[in-house]
Amino acid sequence: xxxxxxxxxxxxxxxxxxxxxxxxxxxxxxxxxxxxxxxxxxxxxxxxxxxxxxxxxxxxxxxxxxxxxxxxxxxxxxxxxxxxxxxxxxxxxxxxxxxxxxxxxxxxxxxxxxxxxxxxxxxxxxxxxxxxxxxxxxxxxxxxxxxxxxxxxxxxxxxxxxxxxxxxxxxxxxxxxxxxxxxxxxxxxxxxxxxxxxxxxxxxxxxxxxxxxxxxxxxxxxxxxxxxxxxxxxxxxxxxxxxxxxxxxxxxxxxxxxx
Numbered sequence: 734x735x736x737x738x739x740x741x742x743x744x745x746x747x748x749x750x751x752x753x754x755x756x757x758x759x760x761x762x763x764x765x766x767x768x769x770x771x772x773x774x775x776x777x778x779x780x781x782x783x784x785x786x787x788x789x790x791x792x793x794x795x796x797x798x799x800x801x802x803x804x805x806x807x808x809x810x811x812x813x814x815x816x817x818x819x820x821x822x823x824x825x826x827x828x829x830x831x832x833x834x835x836x837x838x839x840x841x842x843x844x845x846x847x848x849x850x851x852x853x854x855x856x857x858x859x860x861x862x863x864x865x866x867x868x869x870x871x872x873x874x875x876x877x878x879x880x881x882x883x884x885x886x887x888x889x890x891x892x893x894x895x896x897x898x899x900x901x902x903x904x905x906x907x908x909x910x911x912x913x914x915x916x917x918x919x920x921x922x923x924x925x926x927x928x929x930x931x932x933x934x935x936x937x938x939x940x941x942x943x944x945x946x947x948x949x950x951x952x953x954x955x956x957x958x959x960x961x962x963x964x965x966x967x968x969x970x971x972x973x974x975x976x977x978x979x980x981x982x983x984x985x986x987x988x989x990x991x992x
Contacts, residue, residue, distance in 0.1 A: 768849045775930070776845035781946035782916055783837045790830035793822040848912045863890045906931045922968040928991045929966035933973055936990065937964050948974050948981065955981040 867886035868878055876882055909927035917923045926947065934944040948965035949956045955967070955974060962978045964987070973987035 768846075771849035772842070772845040774845075774934075775848050776841045778930070778946035779844040780837055780841035783840050785947070786916075787833060787837055790826060790833050792826045844912070848909065851908045851912065860887070860891065863887050866890055902931070917968065921971065925968045925971045925991055926966055929973065932990045933964075933966070933987050936987065942975070945976075948976070957981055 864883065864887045867883055867890055870890075871878055871882055871886055906927055909930050910923050913923035913926045917926070929944070937944045943963040945961065945963040945965045947968050948960065950967055950970060955965075955976070957976050960976055962976055964984065965974045965976060965981075966972075967974050971988065971991050973984045973991070974981050975984050
C-alpha cells in the first residue's frame with residue numbers, strides 16, 4: 734500500500750477552492766500523514782471483509798483426475814504417479830489463489846484510502862452548517878453580515894473543527910456508514926460497523942486494545958478460527974467482542990458506545 738500512496742494520483746496539488754471554502758485546502762502536512770495513517774487503520778478491516786465474502790480458491794480436482802486416468806505417470810509407482818499428476822493442478826491452484834489474495838489486498842487498500850480521504854474532506858452539508866453557524870456568531874458579535882465576514886468566519890469555524898484526520902464526529906460517522914453500505918447494504922450492520930470504527934476503536938486504542946473487523950456468531954458461539962487476538966464487532970447483533978486467542982467475550986461497556 735505504501736507504493737500505492739506514492740503514485741501521482743495521491744500527490745496534493747495547489748489551492749483550487751475560493752469563496753466559502755477559502756483556506757480549507759491549504760492544510761498542514763500533518764493532515765496528509767493522518768490520511769495515510771487512517772488508511773492503514775482501515776485497510777486490515779476491509780481486507781478481512783473481502784476475504785470473508787470472496788469465494789475460496791478451489792483445487793482443480795477434475796484435472797487431477799484426468800491426469801490419473803491418462804496414466805501419464807503410471808510407470809513411476811503409486812506415490813510418484815499421484816505427485817506427478819498433482820503438479821499441474823496444484824500450480825493452477827497456487828496461481829489462482831495468489832491472484833485472489835492480490836485482489837483482496839488491492840481492493841482493501843483502495844477502500845481504505847477512499848474512506849480515509851472521504852473522512853478528511855468536509856462535505857457540502859457540513860460547510861453549509863458552518864456557514865449558518867457563522868452568521869449566528871456574527872450577529873451575536875454585532876458584526877455586519879457581509880460576504881467577506883461570512884466567508885472568514887465560516888473558514889475559521891471549519892478549520893477549528895477540522896483537526897487531524899476527521900472533520901467532526903457526526904459527519905465522520907455518516908461517511909463511514911455510507912462506505913459500509915457498499916458492503917452490507919441498508920440496515921443496522923453498516924451503522925454498527927461504522928460506529929465501531931468511529932466511536933469504539935479510538936477508545937480501544939486509548940487503553941492499548943487492538944480493534945479488528947467483523948466476527949460472526951453462529952450455533953451459539955463466535956467463529957474464531959483464523960482470527961487474531963483483538964477486539965471485534967459483531968455487526969449482526971451490535972456487540973463488541975474481545976478474543977484473547979482462546980475465548981471470545983462481550984465487552985459490554987464498549988457495546989454501549991454503539992448506541
